[in-house]
Amino acid sequence: MPILALALRSLANRRATAGLVVFAIGLSVALVLGVERVRTEARASFANTVSGTDLIVGARSGALPLLLYSVFRIGNATNNISWKSYRAIARAPGIAWTIPFSLGDSHRGFRVLGTDSGYFEHYRYGRKTRLSFAAGAPFDDVFDAVLGAEVAEALGYRPDDPIVVSHGLGAAGISDHADKPFRVAGILARTGTPVDRTVHVSLAGIEAIHVDWRHGAPLPGLAVDADSVREMDLTPKAITAFLVGLESRLAVFRLQRRINEYRSEPLLAILPGVALQELWDLMGTAEAALSAISVFVVATGLLCMVATMLASLGERRREMAILRSVGARPGHVFGLLVAEATALTIAGIAVGLGVFYAALALSRPVVSSAYGLYLAAAPPSERELLFLALVVVAGALSGTVPAWRAYAQSVADGMTART
């Protein structure tokens, strides 16, 4: 304890330099924690978003783009599936349920998903958890909308509030379907998945707002009001993708092959788990690169500490000589420097945690809306704690470099106090 107490006093005496070192280590630790948190949350978010779905079907493209735009609302579909093909496949034997997805519109930055009531019945996330309502009920009318938890929270919506859907994915403005507003029928409980950031409407609702639009713009001279549109046939002509649940999973490969060889139009059926694995493989390289960079940043922070301590040794020779004269052994001098390095590292970690959680709190809304990633302000995970413990060990080991130098110096100097 005496050595630790001395180390802390000594650091307090050099608080400006020590503060800078602590800040440098803190920033590096915060960076590593940030990278680790984004990595784990991204994986958890992807893994939890879809569950219990056997196949995802879309227009033929790649497995990853289909997975990303259909389930994670990242990117856009390059083509649609005709309603006729969808219905033909949905009626095939062995299929328990399907959930059609129609994407392409938005509301104040949140994507609008056209679907049917089967969505609330069959869609599962996390550990096969069913969607539940925090308020209201599923859509019943053509112009009913069900909001994800984050949409309602961010925009302050409550049941029965009107909302206007915009055409495309840009900001609200000139492309609003303002003549056919929707009513908030229900708000879903939070899921921690992209569902929270989605506005759900019926397929008929999507069809209704587009009856008087062509190629992304209203048809001049043709304006169909909301009441009139209810009388029209609102069966969609195309959808973006659909999810498939089978009666028996044994049939999954057979059905996948059948869909992939579908003659009427080029379609692609993917197994969510396989596509996710493909995504992990893709992300793995980037993750490894980011982790390596983070480790180098921490190493740089610790090197900064070593350099500062080495630089201060010259002016601390007198201090070491005094300690030797009052009974400190060279081992005490060694321990003093290691204790200082350890204390600086621990303080750096504390600062790093503070910076990390502050940055998390500040960036969460931005990351959530821009990337669809919900970064939980959870306490450090076991892996993160292990990493922090390793940083402490690395810090203490780094301290042995100046400590050895001080040890050798103190043996040579003895009690000859030099300035």
Next chain:
Amino acid sequence: MIRLAELRFRWRARDPLVLDIEELAVARGEKLFVKGPSGGGKTTLLNLLGGVVAPEAGTVEILGTEVTGLRGAARDAFRADHIGFVFQSFNLVPYLPLVDNVLLPCRFSARRRERAGDRPEDEARRLLAHMGLDAGRLSGRGVVHLSQGEQQRVAAARALIGAPDLVVADEPTSALDSDVREAFLSLLFEEVDKAGATLVFVSHDARLEPAFGRSLALADINRASPGG
């Protein structure tokens, strides 16, 4: 108390001898003044007494223990337990408060801590008070803001805490004014007597010599000095 025999020291093998002392004995409770010019080997002699440097030949015996025969850690422990040092340049640890500076030897020596009583902090305050320093009044000031005389008295209190058997003082008064110097010496003698300690005091200032019970010129016993 102290016995040096056939002691020879040089910094490196090819360097000339710095010290070559046939014999020197100091009795328990004695106050020895060692005089000599700067660079004459006085500080080296004190380093040999403290076991900080090892002689090329000969023995240093303190309290019946041959310091030169001890291994490094044992030598350090012996120094911490039995010897208090006062240096010319005060040598207070700048980041420690007044009382903590005085208590430093107790941090490294269980014997000194034990001999400082049940409450070493009280003993530190008593020593400071006897040296004319009010620890309570000065506690708000960093030790580096004390005057030179005050700093030297703190250093003396530190050397004396835990009643060491030997107090070694290396030019402790050279930076002090003459009136402060005499007062400091008087206080140092009182506490050394109270502790029953032996004092070895080296200085180039021959004016201090009359205050000591015994004095010697290092050059007279050092065969390596030009006049030795």
